[in-house]
Amino acid sequence: MANFWTSSWEGRPVLLDRQDIENIKQVTRIQWGEKVGDFLLKSKVQGVGMCEWKDVENLPLPTNQKEMLKAIMQEYTPMLSAKEDTMRWCGSKSGQYLVKIGYCILDKMEERKECPTKLMWSSPILPKVGVFTWLALKKRILTGERMRKLGFLGPFRCIMCKKVEESLDHLLLQCEEVKTVWSFLLGKLGWMAPLPNTVLDLFSS
Structure with a gap:
């Protein structure tokens, strides 16, 4: 019983x-x-x-x-x-x-969005870039946030700004140091739109 x-x-x-x-x-x-x-x-x-x-x-x-x-x-x-x-x-x-x-x-x-697989596996994209993009979209990159969830002990603060926990979206989009790099690259490309908040939104836009 x-x-x-x-x-x-x-x-x-x-x-x-x-x-x-x-x-x-x-x-x-x-x-x-x-x-x-x-x-x-x-x-x-x-x-x-x-x-x-x-x-x-x-x-x-x-x-x-x-x-x-x-x-x-x-x-x-x-x-x-x-x-x-x-x-x-x-x-x-x-x-x-x-x-x-x-x-x-x-x-x-949770709301699911279509994964942009055609973009990451197209011929102009280097295979290692495609693999990294695939892992990022599946949230399998070993960021501090993921390592904590896997049971590893921290600290897991962002290695660049050292202000918040290192997550995928923060590391690739939200960190102030990363935003400086994005601002430079997008300025060269003439892209004036603001950056999305998530990696999935970035590749879906």
């Missing part, structure tokens, strides 16, 4: 990740147990059906923590089955993970 605090049951986030419930977790573990069923009035359970949460008023908890536990319980629908627990993926009705549905969910999480 699922653990009340450490299992992601009913497709909800794991409650253990919350930092404000440590004392509640310890008290309920001693008084009731750890399984979801330990928090339910088992006399109300008959096969698969609705059941009731135990009364938190009898727990040796401060009033504010009792109210917090009540609020957590109200977010869930208490249901208990005699069947063995199974893993289900909440992204599909069947409970099975499908790559197509997973991709659709990721696609909706």
Whole structure:
């Protein structure tokens, strides 16, 4: 049976990740147990059906923590089955993970723009420039920001201005030192438009 605090049951986030419930977790573990069923009035359970949460008023908890536990319980629908627990993926009705549905969910999480692949792989572009551009557009350049996300320890300030964290867009477009270089190059080309804020916008414009 699922653990009340450490299992992601009913497709909800794991409650253990919350930092404000440590004392509640310890008290309920001693008084009731750890399984979801330990928090339910088992006399109300008959096969698969609705059941009731135990009364938190009898727990040796401060009033504010009792109210917090009540609020957590109200977010869930208490249901208990005699069947063995199974893993289900909440992204599909069947409970099975499908790559197509997973991709659709990721696609909706942020606005996607078409990657200008024709530009970077055209014949006038040097292959190493094309590779660098591809990595930049995929945010795979080892900037300070990416290295921090990979678990490396900093500091990761911009090596040129030393003011902010080194990110891809800052390193190639936003840094004051880089803007000076861009200003010189664009002046030679007669381009008067302002620089975009992101690398993707730069190559999409």
